[in-house]
Amino acid sequence: MRRAELVMALVMAAFSLYIMWKSTELPVGWIEGEGPGGGAFPFWLAAGMLVCCGWIVLRWARRQSPPSRSEEPYMDRTALRVFAIGAGSLLAMIGLIHIVGVYVVIPLYLIFYMRGIGHHAWSVTAPLALAMPVAAFLFFEIALKITLPKGYTEPAFYPLYEMLL
Amino acid sequence: MEILGLLLEGFAVALEPINLALIVAGCIAGLFIGAMPGLGSVNGVAILLPMTFLVPPTSAIIFLGSLYYGAMYGGAISSIMLGIPGASTAVATTFDGRPMALQGKADRALVAAATASFVGGTISVVLFTLFAPPLADFALAFGPPEEFALLMLAFATFIGLGGDDIPKTFFSIFIGLMFSAVGLDIVSGNPRLIFFDLPGFYHGINFLVLAIGIYGIGEILWTVETTRGEMVVSRAAVTIRGVVRALADLRHNIRSMLMGSFLGYFVGILPAAGATPGSLMAYGVARTMSKNPETYGKGNVDGVVAPESANNAASTGSMLPMLTLGIPGSPTTAILLGGMVIWGLEPGPMLFIEHKEFVWGLIASLYAANLFALLINIAFIPAFLMVLRMPFTVLAPVIFILCVVGGYAPTQDMHDVWLMLIFGVMGYLMRKLDYPLAPAVLAIVLGPLAEASVRQSLIMAHGSFGIFFERPISAIIMAIAIGLFAWPLIMVVRRLVGPARAD
Incomplete structure (x- = not known):
């Protein structure tokens, strides 16, 4: 279970990075007269996902979340x-x-x-x-x-x- | 008085032959789905929503609303007879319902659960009728900043009240919102997040694909895995005399019923809370209020009555913000809301002006559904007991097939079916690691509204986030939302400070 928790967080972190990169195909900054660019919304959401993954890994390292403490196999x-x-x-x-x-x-x-x-x-x-x-x-x-x-x-x-x- | 007139018009809609037939069908389907261990209203609504394209929107929502109610009644059946909650909303019912069944009082427990559900449902629909029109009137004045503040509040309730792992809840919200951004940019019309240049992503990710993936495929995989053991069905002989006697005995439990109904309704209005915590809270309050709390957990009728009235009341409560504000109060209403968008109805206060027959038809049908669910439930208890013996090796393939054809129907694109399978498998794997998935479903439904409201607000304010705090209503809602977001942090700080003070 412990290993699965880390692997899932890392896979999701990689996915977040991919989305952030993918979002930059459209402008992510402010466009004068138009408001935020089309890529801004997903870009910052993916950035939020990445932060969450970091947070999950941190809790994993400190053994704070139940799955990171569990000795049971992820799948028997x-x-x-x-x-x-x-x-x-x-x-x-x-x-x-x-x-x-x-x-x-x-x-x-x-x-x-x-x-x-x-x-x-x-x-x-x-x-x-x-x-x-x-x-x-x-x-x-x-x-x-x-x-x-x-x-x-x-x-x-x-x-x-x-x-x- | 105006409300009474509108309600009468609503009854005229609800009692049309086709709608009446759909109410009965919805109640029966809901009772069956609720009674099956592991399946609840949210699974039923997600899997059967594509099947409602056959009828007009008003009839469709009447059917799904009745199903929602039926599932709340049905959940109690397996809680009592198997000791396994038929749905998460009926967890609290197992605490005293199962001991009653083991003592040979299964019929009394079943009748108590059904009656309490009826009382909870009825009280909450009356409250709903009174509260909905003024709230919708009030919400008419909302602009994009208020809308965005409300959405923040909806998500904040998951953080502050959800009780799940906080980073994982945030992650679930973010990923749901992000999936809603796939497709064409709402302002410029440019393609966005077209993964691997697959044409299927141009029409965006339909919320049903995620909902069926998670609640159909993911949940069934989960249920098949967790219920591999043998189940023991309690015996219940249901006679007319027994039912009458049980009904008469219920006069001692009126207090718990009323408490559960009111508590459930108000808890149900909150987006993250809904019927599951509502029923657990009602159970807790009933035990605290009781003169002899030690009898709880050993077969106290109040322990069945309180949570059952609360979960039905909460299901009505969760429809209040869905209809008036366009913010769903539970995962099930999130899917209903997505359905309304597919049917071309814009949820929110304008619904009460532009689609009166839809709103009042739904409200009237809830009154009717409540009555039918009660009658069908008590009359066909033996039939539902047979459902409990239905093996999962029959149920699972049927549900999987319904998921696949249901996932295909809205867009008629096999791309979506593949996507649904991926969501289902990932949802199952993530659920095993305690990732809450309801926030993601809520987020994908609300995503387009969230993006539009934040972008419009920022354009109005020339890029300043201050706009959310300058307008009074939006500022108040935002302040509550921020408080809820910060709540877990405050608790952590208190925990850190607390022991130091004790030293």
Whole structure:
């Protein structure tokens, strides 16, 4: 936990410096007749972030914040496994949306999570895996007229559009 | 009397069939979301906001307002039956609610919680009805310096009252404001902070992307990790006779209910405080006022009644500054406020003049939502007990999918979905290190207003920060804000000086 506290503060400090540098693409000073330049607001906010990171590191060095005193691991094995499954599966899901689209990914994801991790019976998994993409289609494409990304499966939906819209 | 007429018009809006249906749907959704351990009103509102694009803004906010209420009622259910707070707002309810359930008095605890929620909700909506119009009138005179001072006050409450690590709270505020600056500069129109020249940053970072990332993905990752253990659901047989008897017994608890309602309402108005500290404070006050404080924590009904009336009252209280001043009183209302901007409504005092039907429709719907939440809650207690047994391996993927499609819908850009995942993962990692995340969500919603008001003020004053202290209202608000910012510092100094004096 102690090391994680320091690493997070340093990463965020580097991020603040990057934002400060990025803000200077627009003027950060006072422009006569116009007021503060466009970059001033984010520049000073990022400067504030940097100061906070310094403050967090200072408290870390003095062991004042709870995480900097904690002897517990930042992530134990179970936490790491749960996090890897959750974040990793989301990463894969969002990546796959670009290729095969939302309507293929939703059932795949539900089957993966409910069968693979939850060990639920097909009798629970299958109805949900079938109902959810249909509901999403009716809600977004038909009711809201928002087209969700479909990747290479786009042509398969042309007949549906012609039928329903 | 004028208020009464406006309220009647509001009821005409709230009781339209579609709105009435949405009130019921919102209450049910809220009750379910509140009852699920780890999910609260803020998660529900963040995840379901994109789904409300289907209906007009007035109906949308009525639905989300009812959901907010429902979640406050629902939070008590898992606090009592599982001993795990259904939402952070129901933490104090576990103290006496769980012991009651273990003593076989779960039905009494559930009825007490629901009734107290109803009383707290009703009293606070009446207060809201009386306070909102004069406050909005008063706020009409506000210019950019006053607006900026109010925003400072909102952020200062997080520092002075939030109770979190101070540098981390400041950091959270700064990073939220900074994200709101991404996109096009409001004055010159020049592109600003376009990271890696990705075109997706030109339309700015939608607050929903951050809110869903943090409250959808980040929180679920957190909940999945923390609730890995087995949960034990208490048994509760709910009979009509039991409910009637429990209701009759509640006459002894009226004092705690009233205290919780008033306290919760006024605490709820403060931006950083909201329902969680409001309910904890109400619990503390109830115990202090009690003749036999030693019974608290062992199943005292007052210990359920006080926090439950307070958290509902606080949820109404937090809507007061949102509607009248355009400053949200809680993370949930911050998201509602962002939603109002998406719907094309400018929050603030002008709302009471230009969109009367919206404001009064919402207020009237709160009266109705309160009643429906009570009835649905008591009638369907067994159904909510089933929710508690719903495994997270079903819930988590469904919520993740809702997050992904919900994050895509507002801008229809996959760029935002990726960004949401990054925010979710970072939010989870930072939360583990005690970084408070609510200030960042509030900040990204208020950021554009903060930047506009500070820049306009400085232009008015030719670059002098003195303008914030020369105008009377702004000076008073600024002074309070600075006091709150400095509060932790004063405490540190007192701690340093204190022991020296004792020597």
